[in-house]
Amino acid sequence: MGKERRTMHVQLCMRGDMREEDAKKGISRRQFLAGSVAAVAGTLASDKLLAQTAATPQKKTGTKVILLGTGGGPRPNKVRNQSSQVVISNGIPYVIDCGGGVSRQMVFAGVPLTGLKNIFITHNHSDHNLECGALIYNAWVSGFKGKVDAYGPPPLARMTKSFLETNEYDISVRIPDEGRQPLGPMIEAHEMSKPGLVMQDDNVKVTCALVNHPPVVPSFAYRFDTKDHSVVFSGDTTPSENLVELAKGADVLIHEVLHKPGLAKLMARVPNADRLLEHIVGSHTTTDDLGKVAKQAGVKKLVLTHFVPVDDPSITDEMWVGPVRAHFDGEIVVGRDLLEV
Numbered sequence: 001m002g003k004e005r006r007t008m009h010v011q012l013c014m015r016g017d018m019r020e021e022d023a024k025k026g027i028s029r030r031q032f033l034a035g036s037v038a039a040v041a042g043t044l045a046s047d048k049l050l051a052q053t054a055a056t057p058q059k060k061t062g063t064k065v066i067l068l069g070t071g072g073g074p075r076p077n078k079v080r081n082q083s084s085q086v087v088i089s090n091g092i093p094y095v096i097d098c099g100g101g102v103s104r105q106m107v108f109a110g111v112p113l114t115g116l117k118n119i120f121i122t123h124n125h126s127d128h129n130l131e132c133g134a135l136i137y138n139a140w141v142s143g144f145k146g147k148v149d150a151y152g153p154p155p156l157a158r159m160t161k162s163f164l165e166t167n168e169y170d171i172s173v174r175i176p177d178e179g180r181q182p183l184g185p186m187i188e189a190h191e192m193s194k195p196g197l198v199m200q201d202d203n204v205k206v207t208c209a210l211v212n213h214p215p216v217v218p219s220f221a222y223r224f225d226t227k228d229h230s231v232v233f234s235g236d237t238t239p240s241e242n243l244v245e246l247a248k249g250a251d252v253l254i255h256e257v258l259h260k261p262g263l264a265k266l267m268a269r270v271p272n273a274d275r276l277l278e279h280i281v282g283s284h285t286t287t288d289d290l291g292k293v294a295k296q297a298g299v300k301k302l303v304l305t306h307f308v309p310v311d312d313p314s315i316t317d318e319m320w321v322g323p324v325r326a327h328f329d330g331e332i333v334v335g336r337d338l339l340e341v
């Protein structure tokens with residue numbers, strides 16, 4: 001797959017960075033925010049869960065996944081953030097998708113932006129990539145001084161370059177004014193068009209498969225194999241044989257889900273109902289089909305995410321799980337923002 005990728009360094013930038021004491025302040029602010037999150041997020045998840053998640057320091061060994069955003073679709077709402085997850089393996093974060101709000105969700109989850117290293121975009125719908133450039137930028141203004149490798153379908157390189165051009169004024173002001181290093185050379189965009197090996201380091205081996213999410217081509221699912229765990233992220237897809245193959249025997253499958261009976265209410269409040277309904281039904285996976293996918297893949301645990309409809313309180317957890325359970329007898333988790341898996 002190496003030959004299929006176009007690698008691009010985006011030049012721009014600066015030198016210098018956040019001082020040590022600023023980084024320390026960042027930690028105490030994080031602890032403060034953890035308290036704030038627990039206070040306001042009653043509709044997102046249980047207070048207990050959020051308090052535990054946000055206050056827990058990142059372990060330096062082992063593997064865990066934090067759901068940063070579990071909402072499906074581009075429309076902002078009060079219940080779930082746009083799509084994003086982070087795998088943390090031996091203290092290194094691997095961010096999968098960057099929907100709007102991902103930077104702040106990283107802060108809430110206690111994952112230091114200064115540790116940003118790898119980003120993987122499943123496909124180029126805005127609820128998965130809107131904050132990709134901004135996440136890197138936000139890490140930069142937070143004191144990040146390393147290099148970010150971003151992987152995803154074309155036009156990832158052009159989008160990265162455009163982001164830097166759009167924000168060139170601010171970036172060029174901050175370089176001399178705040179003593180920061182140039183941002184462009186810190187970013188390497190790897191464009192992928194085919195399935196296979198994405199990257200490998202001391203912690204993880206990342207592979208991908210093509211999934212079916214018309215009209216967005218290519219759309220990828222990612223599998224992360226670490227020394228102790230395997231986890232697969234579906235991205236957006238209809239039931240996919242490629243996904244089933246990629247997820248064979250994985251410990252955890254984190255998969256998008258659509259509650260088809262709930263669509264009628266959703267369509268009643270949007271102006272483009274006919275076209276939108278056609279897209280949703282033809283590009284996503286229903287609760288019923290998801291149970292079959294999880295069973296075929298033989299995964300141990302299934303985590304539901306990218307909920308569509310995203311903010312209909314009449315759809316209970318039992319309604320999300322019931323049709324899945326009819327086919328899959330492994331563990332089923334209804335995903336929530338900031339849930340640690």
Ligand SMILES: [Zn+2]
Pocket residue numbers: 072073083125127128236306
């Ligand atoms: Zn989506």
Ligand SMILES: [Zn+2]
Pocket residue numbers: 123125213216236
């Ligand atoms: Zn999509």
